[in-house]
Amino acid sequence: MPNQAADDAPLRPASQGETAQAGRPNTLYAHVWNLGKAPAFRVRIEFWWFDPSLGFSRSAGHLIGATYVDLADRFTVYAEWREVTEAYGTWLSRGAHAVVKCPTTWIPEFLNNGHECLVVRAGDTMFDPVALNSFSPSTDRHVGQRNIAVVQAASPAQATVDLQLGWYATPGQADVDVVVEPPGTMEWLQLYAGSRNTRLRTPSSTAAAGLLNPTPVDVTLPDPEILVPAERSKLLRQRQQFYRGCDQLHIPLHAYIPDLKPGEAQIIRTRQRIDEELVGGYTVVLIGHE
The missing domain is CATH 2.60.40.2310 (Immunoglobulin-like)
Structure with a gap:
């Protein structure tokens, strides 16, 4: 969501197809799923940005912010979105999947004509963590990427x-x-x-x-x-x-x-x-x- 600081942004964006504005406040969102047969608690959601790249590594990444979310098992699907608030975060839940807002405002610099890459990593830190150097969505289901x-x-x-x-x-x-x-x-x-x-x-x-x-x-x-x-x-x-x-x-x-x-x-x-x-x-x- 461009031109919107995270503190004042809604829990769910009105549009999913907007693009970031360089030099302005932007709010990032992730849509995450739990496809397992057991619920996942305190799932860590990390938001990263990279210069335009055809291959990512931790050394080239910039962590924007992180938050946590609870996800029900894959069989649980609510009919409507529900707002959930815990000590470690607030999000919109449909049971097995949720929309999560990055708590930190992102102000991208005008580099590479304003083109940057966004990566989200999601993992249960106790039972299903993300590998430390894993940033490839083609090899790791914990990683999502938007290079557009x-x-x-x-x-x-x-x-x-x-x-x-x-x-x-x-x-x-x-x-x-x-x-x-x-x-x-x-x-x-x-x-x-x-x-x-x-x-x-x-x-x-x-x-x-x-x-x-x-x-x-x-x-x-x-x-x-x-x-x-x-x-x-x-x-x-x-x-x-x-x-x-x-x-x-x-x-x-x-x-x-x-x-x-x-x-x-x-x-x-x-x-x-x-x-x-x-x-x-x-x-x-x-x-x-x-």
Whole structure:
């Protein structure tokens, strides 16, 4: 919930598809489930932010805040939301699942054009804890992640996001790719639009999207936005395959649509695999101004 401090924010947001505002107070929420046959008490919910990344580690994370919640077993589902208040937190419960508000206001800095990643970790600290260095939702059900940058742009539309590739203790073969997809492939846009029918169309003009070369994090790469579109395509690659050592690397993603009309939208997905195992992804949504 942008432009809203946590102390004054409601227990449940009016919309689930809003995006954070840099330099302003924001309130974060998590929707958590207990799929076990026993209830879970004092479940710790942690809220983290990261620079845009295709792989997370604790060393790159920033803890925003944490709270606790009780969850009934998976067979218990209330007909209506119930407000629950305990000494360790207040939340809205439907029994097996709950909406939890981060108690700490988040004021993101205007870095990376305001694009950041959010991660939530949920675990029963006594019987089902989250591993200390676990931040990957693809390998751990205790972790949730939202890596979506929404860019509302006038024509021509463009976006450049500097993606960190994360840190890995063992070398391996890396594969980073970019896929351009129509808006109908992303169900989250229904939350963003507040309707199952988003009324967003695939752009009539072709999108150009790709990656620059992977380099160490302290090396600055050329900004493709200063080049004319015909020259940008010479720098961009839809796929980068390389051998990763232990150095921290980054790889810029650039997307450009020459004529993005109101009501049109394009999905740009980036994924990283290490030794053929998916370790992270990031999505950019370009939406034409109404």
